[in-house]
Amino acid sequence: MFEILLAYILAVFLLIATPGPVVALVIRNASLYGFKSAFFTSIGTNFASLILMALAITVILGVFEISPSILSIISLLGCAFIFYLGVSSLYQAFKAHQNKLLQELDTQSLLLDDNKPQKAFSPSFLEGFGIAIGNPKDIIFFVAFFPQFIHIYDSILTSLSVLVLIWILLDFSILTAYAILMQKVIFLQYKKIIGIMSDIILMFVGVFGAYYLL
Template identity: 25%
Template sequence: MSIESMITFYLAIFIFSITPGPGVFALISNSLNNNIKTSYALAFGMSMSDVVYLVLAFFGLVALTQNYATVFEFIRIAGGIYLIYLGYKIWTSPIETNIKNEKVTKASYAGNFFKGFLISASNPKVIIFYIAFLPTFVDLSVLGVSDLIVISIITLFALMNGLLFISYSAYRAKKVLTTKKSVIILNRTAGSIMGLAGAYLISKD
């Protein structure tokens, strides 16, 4: 894989990472309503889930989406219900006009990592994307372990950079909202986004 291919691959994955979808919407909602550090864990979970799908794609496990369709269906529905629940909690959260630098515990990091991983894992079509996308940049027939490691690292960095860009942008927007009315609108908007993301996960094929 040439340097030019690596750069092009990175840019393509970066663009893919900021494409609107349940994961991006969940990240925006989390950044608007929680400590920015929890969004790092959420983004990392989402990125790691994608890397898992990337590795599966490398090994040609397309059959995984067929033989284990029921498992993926359960994950998708469970993830959707969880997002709807989070949307409700955000919608009904107390009104606070002071942005606090809340302490983030290990449990917070772990919980948000798992949430992010579940959101991305609920979309098994990602593996199809990678299978269709990767041959443009690499010859899978001669792919070695070292190539797999390099491409996985590039993918992880591209995804994290894209998702953190989204997260930080949303967090900066939050900091200008200091009145009670604006916070109510913020909570309603973020809760709605999260709920709609969950509904989308449940309803999509």
């Protein structure tokens, strides 16, 4: 049991830590709006993951089936949302630069979150939730992934509960670590560049995802 659980933890860590649209969004919000925004974004993504995992568990337990056509439609909407986030943020960054509203700050002032444009809880949470819930392919992934580790306990429900709890803890911890890392001076000095790169990644993921689906 211990070996299976350890393998699961390692697999989840690598899957979550690998840069993707969720990581790109957290990094973007952390670099442009500060730790609080990235923290709220992480809460949103984790809440969406809970919903997707709950749906996956119902499929595993045979409660109901999900139509592939519905998954495809939601996936396309998710790709459009990811692309929109990247484009809108990139447009705002260039517009602010042209209007000379964004100014380079010295190292000391960069350490203060008050010197960054603030983002409220709701938009940060909804961005994180939207980008995660808009990827229903995760349901298929969880349906295929969880059964590989479902025998850590005799009870299937207990095993699934432990697997879900570990996933959420690792997911939240890793995303929070990314947000904290972005507050380091060496990264804050390049916050605009990092934000733009994250926006481009989001746009690329949205386009590639839609192309793959179509």
